[in-house]
Amino acid sequence: MSEATDIQQKMFDLVREHDLNGLRQLYHDDYVYLDAEGEQPGADAGIAVADKYKTAFPDLTFENRSTLACGDDVAxxxxxxxxxxxxxxxxxxxxxxxxxxxxxxxxEIRDGKIYREREYYDNYSVLRQLGAISDT
Structure with a gap:
């Protein structure tokens, strides 16, 4: 579809394979990761997130529901x-x-690498599914 969607797919492939060195090579020198915890600068932030979830859930899978290319540099x-x-x-x-x-x-892609990454998900749902919190 675009350079950004191709690089994003490669990122998820590398996380699934737990290839943290390959993932690090995808990150731009000025990489920033953003989630509910806030902005975290540097490749180590993205690596830490991937490692945390892949370690906790070794059989982690990603089912693509939809992908949108917003120009050639955003997916x-x-x-x-x-x-x-x-x-x-x-x-x-x-x-x-x-x-x-x-x-x-x-x-967001810059110079063929991931420059900015934003991730949104329902952490409450994860904690509830793990039994760490209840609805009551």
């Missing part, structure tokens, strides 16, 4: 993320529970 992807909680996640001991969460990921 928006809506996906369903699934995985089994087999290792610690933010202090939550492994539960063996499966999760499924909708995610929106937006990347």
């Amino acid at each position: 928006v992807r809506e996906l369903t993320v699934r995985g089994t909680h087999e290792n610690e996640l933010d202090g939550i001991a492994p539960t063996g529970r499966k999760i499924e969460v909708l995610v929106c990921n937006i990347v």
Whole structure:
């Protein structure tokens, strides 16, 4: 579709393969990751997020729901993320529970690399599916 959608797909492939060195090579020197926690500058921020979730959910999968190219340098992807909680996640001991969460990921490309990444998902839903919080 575009350079941005191709690079974004490669990013998800590298996360699925847990290839953190390959992922680091996709990040621009001025890379910034943004999620509900706020802006986190530097490739280490993106690597930490990928490593945290791939470690906690070793069977992590990404089902693409839609991909939009916004010119050649921006891609928006809506996906369903699934995985089994087999290792610690933010202090939550492994539960063996499966999760499924909708995610929106937006990347901006500069010089053929990911310059900005924004990710939106319902963390409350993840915690509820893990049994870490309840609706009551």
